[in-house]
Structures are given as C-alpha cells and as structure tokens.
Amino acid sequence: MRILLSFLQDKTDQPHPVPGYRFWEFYIKNGINEAGMQYLEVPDADWAEGLIYTEGSAELQRWKDKTWQATINYIQNNPGKIDLFLCYLYPKQIEEHAIRQIQKLGIPCVNFYCDNVREFKTIPPQFKIFDLVWVPEYExxxxxxxxxxxxxxxxxxxxxxxxxxxxxxxxxxxxxTFIGSKDVLREQLLSEVMQKGLNVRIGGSGWLNTGNTNASAIPAKASLQQTLLNQYRFVQQHGLKGWAIRHTNRLQKAPVTVIPGDHLFESPAFEEYISITQNSTVTLGINRVPTYKKPNSHPLTYSRLRDIEAPMLGACYLTEYTDGLPHLYDLDKEIWSYKNANELVEKANELLKNKEKRTLLRRNGQQRALNDHSIPRSLTLIRKIIFG
Incomplete structure (x- = not known):
C-alpha cells in the first residue's frame, strides 16, 4: 500500500512553538516501512505549521490555501501512485473541499486523532468528511x-x-520512575505517594522550574468588558458545566505538595527517554488529566500513549487504571494498574522487591504490545476495512 502521509511533518530546523509533535513522524514512517508499505510526502508541505495559527485567522487560511493546493497538485501529478491518504489533522487544519477532491481522485482518506476524550464534548463535524477515523481511545x-x-x-x-x-x-x-510534563494532578499524586514512602524519580518539562511561579502566573487586571467577553467565550467552548467545574477547582483548597528537588531530573532527550523507560526497575504511568469536564477531585482518566510505548519497550509497567486498559492487556500478566495512591505505593513496592514478577511483566507486556498493538498490524486492519 502506497500512503500519502500528513503526520505533522515540519520543514523547520527548530520545532514550532506548540506541544511536542515530532515523534509522530518518526513512529509512523518507521512503522510504514516495517509493514512493507511505502509512504510519500508532498514536497515542502509543513503540516505542523497549521497548529500555530489561531482558528479563523488570516494566517491559518493562507496556510490552508497553500498546503492543500500543493497536496492536490502533487496527487494530480502522480496518478496511480497513491492508494491512501493518511493524516493527523486537527479540526482547524481540515479543508473539506480539498478532502473531497482527493476522494474524487479515487484516494480514500483516513485521519488519526488522539485527544478526543480530553478535547471534545462532541466529535467535530469536520471529521465526518473522512472515509475512516483512527481512534486510539476506547473511552x-x-x-x-x-x-x-x-x-x-x-x-x-x-x-x-x-x-x-x-x-x-x-x-x-x-x-x-515517572517521565511526563508537570501538571497539577500529576504533582498531587506523586507528592502523595512519596509522602507514603515510595521512592520516585521524576523527569519531564516543568518539574525543575524555579522562582515564584504563582507570582508570574497572576495576569494583569482586565477590564470588565474583556472579562465578560472571556467568560462568554469560555462558556461557548466548555459549557456551563465546564464553567462551574473551573470555579469549583479554584475554590477547593489544593493539597500541600512536597517533591524533593533531588528526585527531579531534566527532561530527557529522545534516546535517554527510551533508555530510562526500558531500564527503570518500575516505570509509572499516570492517566488522569486536568480538564473542565470533571473536577480535579474526581479527574478524567483515559489510556495514554505511554500505555503502548512503555510495554513495547519492555518496561516493567505500572499505570493508572482506565476503562480501556483491559481491552489492551491482561492486567495480571502483562502490565499492572492502580486506582489510587495507596494501590500505587503497594503495587510499586511489591514489584520493586520481586524480580520474578518484574521479568514476567517485561516479557509478556512487550510481546503483547509488539504482536497486537503495532503500526503494521493497525495499517493492515485499516487496509482491510478500506479495500476489503
């Protein structure tokens, strides 16, 4: 299968100023090659650039006009050489007219998207244009x-x-070890388990920030008109329930968090991240996320990228339970899960003391991930659905 690929590739020396994305290109291209398939790319198309512009802005429209026209031109100049258009597009990047043109040229279009649970109350109507949407979250x-x-x-x-x-x-x-960017829920959980006696090393963006972060986070006082406009826009996006949850989170007294500085390390480079994930005696996953859908006291959880990545690397993996995990693994023999801080501490300490159990999880979890959760297998299933 010959795949025209749009998976957040960029054309810059330094990444665009948006959350990390370059690993997607590395993963998908290598996975396509391993599947014995071929990927093609639109020359000079910077797909990640579309993420930096505000929805509805002139800059975004200029990017869409340029990029989608280049894509149509490339397909028309390579007749019969493309079987599938596989993309990772956010709603604001999608140009429905261009997708329809691609489909009229006989090329099915499949979109991958991985922040459905966190971002959407309802699925964006732009996604209806695709022949198939690749959804990783069971939830x-x-x-x-x-x-x-x-x-x-x-x-x-x-x-x-x-x-x-x-x-x-x-x-x-x-x-x-836990590696991941800092947020309020991760900080609270890790502080609690460390106070309960679990020794955890923590790395990732935000953990080693110094200075008075509270002072720097205080915004300039806005006018009444601007405040009301901001409130209106927030309710439009998150609804009255989201507005209420935001204020509930603000009113709740945050627990005191204490994470000693000598337990923190710099956000690792890619190769080091791989090594730490694989070689840690126990690698931790945290699946709770701060959102305006649920209060921080009962947070939203869903299975994350690390739930595939860590076992595939052969980690001894202990992650936060979600409804999707039993559909991915045997939670006794392939990975372990926890539902609260006490379970995390208990199970982590059990694994730290028992090499036989760690070895079992490493071997079984890796084989399950490589056999059932690999890119070649996913592409084969997509091809079967699209082409029969």
Missing amino acids: ALPTYKAAKIKHINLPMPIWVAPNFRDALLAKELPGA
Whole structure:
C-alpha cells in the first residue's frame, strides 16, 4: 500500500512553538516501512505549521490555501501512485473541499486523532468528511458512535527499534520512575505517594522550574468588558458545566505538595527517554488529566500513549487504571494498574522487591504490545476495512 502521509511533518530546523509533535513522524514512517508499505510526502508541505495559527485567522487560511493546493497538485501529478491518504489533522487544519477532491481522485482518506476524550464534548463535524477515523481511545468510542462517524479503534501508533525489543536485556535502574510534563494532578499524586514512602524519580518539562511561579502566573487586571467577553467565550467552548467545574477547582483548597528537588531530573532527550523507560526497575504511568469536564477531585482518566510505548519497550509497567486498559492487556500478566495512591505505593513496592514478577511483566507486556498493538498490524486492519 502506497500512503500519502500528513503526520505533522515540519520543514523547520527548530520545532514550532506548540506541544511536542515530532515523534509522530518518526513512529509512523518507521512503522510504514516495517509493514512493507511505502509512504510519500508532498514536497515542502509543513503540516505542523497549521497548529500555530489561531482558528479563523488570516494566517491559518493562507496556510490552508497553500498546503492543500500543493497536496492536490502533487496527487494530480502522480496518478496511480497513491492508494491512501493518511493524516493527523486537527479540526482547524481540515479543508473539506480539498478532502473531497482527493476522494474524487479515487484516494480514500483516513485521519488519526488522539485527544478526543480530553478535547471534545462532541466529535467535530469536520471529521465526518473522512472515509475512516483512527481512534486510539476506547473511552471515545461512544462519542463517535453517537456522531455516526465511521471509525476504527486501534492503538496509538508507536514504533520501537529492533534493538529495544528484547525486554530481558534491560539493565535495571534503582527505584520507580515517572517521565511526563508537570501538571497539577500529576504533582498531587506523586507528592502523595512519596509522602507514603515510595521512592520516585521524576523527569519531564516543568518539574525543575524555579522562582515564584504563582507570582508570574497572576495576569494583569482586565477590564470588565474583556472579562465578560472571556467568560462568554469560555462558556461557548466548555459549557456551563465546564464553567462551574473551573470555579469549583479554584475554590477547593489544593493539597500541600512536597517533591524533593533531588528526585527531579531534566527532561530527557529522545534516546535517554527510551533508555530510562526500558531500564527503570518500575516505570509509572499516570492517566488522569486536568480538564473542565470533571473536577480535579474526581479527574478524567483515559489510556495514554505511554500505555503502548512503555510495554513495547519492555518496561516493567505500572499505570493508572482506565476503562480501556483491559481491552489492551491482561492486567495480571502483562502490565499492572492502580486506582489510587495507596494501590500505587503497594503495587510499586511489591514489584520493586520481586524480580520474578518484574521479568514476567517485561516479557509478556512487550510481546503483547509488539504482536497486537503495532503500526503494521493497525495499517493492515485499516487496509482491510478500506479495500476489503
């Protein structure tokens, strides 16, 4: 299968000023190659650039006009050489007229999107244009069914180099490790488990920030008119329930968090991240996310990218329970899960003391992820649905 690929590739020396995205290109291209398929790219198309512009702005429209016209031109100049258009597009990047043109040229269009649970109350109408939507979150499936959008539930597209596919070669580093950007829910959970006696090393963006962050976060006083406008826009996006949850979170007294500085390390580069994830005695996952859908006291949870990535790397993996996890793994023999801080501490300490159980999880979790959750398998299933 020959795939025209739009997966947040960019054309810049430095990444665009948006949350990390370059790993997607690395994963999907290697996965396509391993599947024995071929990917093609529109020359000079910077797909990630579309993320930096505000929806409805002239800059975004200029990017859409340029990029989508280049895509149509490329397809027309390469007749019979493309079987599928596979993309990772946010709603604001989608140009429905261009997608219809591609489909009229005989090329089905499949979109991957992975922030459905966090971002959407209802699925964006722009997604209806695609022949198929690749949905990695089990928790998002009812919303897609309600929207009557053709979709397929497949794992996050993760690719691991062959030299990292033998879990038993792991050289265990002491203790438990969590790698991920800092947010209020992760900070509260990790502080609680450390106060309960679990030794955790923590790395990722935001953890080593110094200075008075509270003072720097205080915005300039806005006019009454601007305040009302901001409130109106917020309610439009998140609804009255979201507005109420935001104020509930603000009124609740945040628990005191204490994470010693000597337990924190710099956000690792890609190769180091891979090594730490694979070699930590216990690698932790946290699946709660701060949103305006649920209060911080009872947060939204859903299975994340690391739930595929860590087991595929052969980690001894302990992650936060979500409804989607039993559909991915045997939660006794392949990965372990926890539902609260006490369970996290109890299970992590059990694993830290028992190499036999760690070895079982490393081996079984990796084989399950490589066999059932790989990009080649996902692409094969997509091809079967699209082409029969």
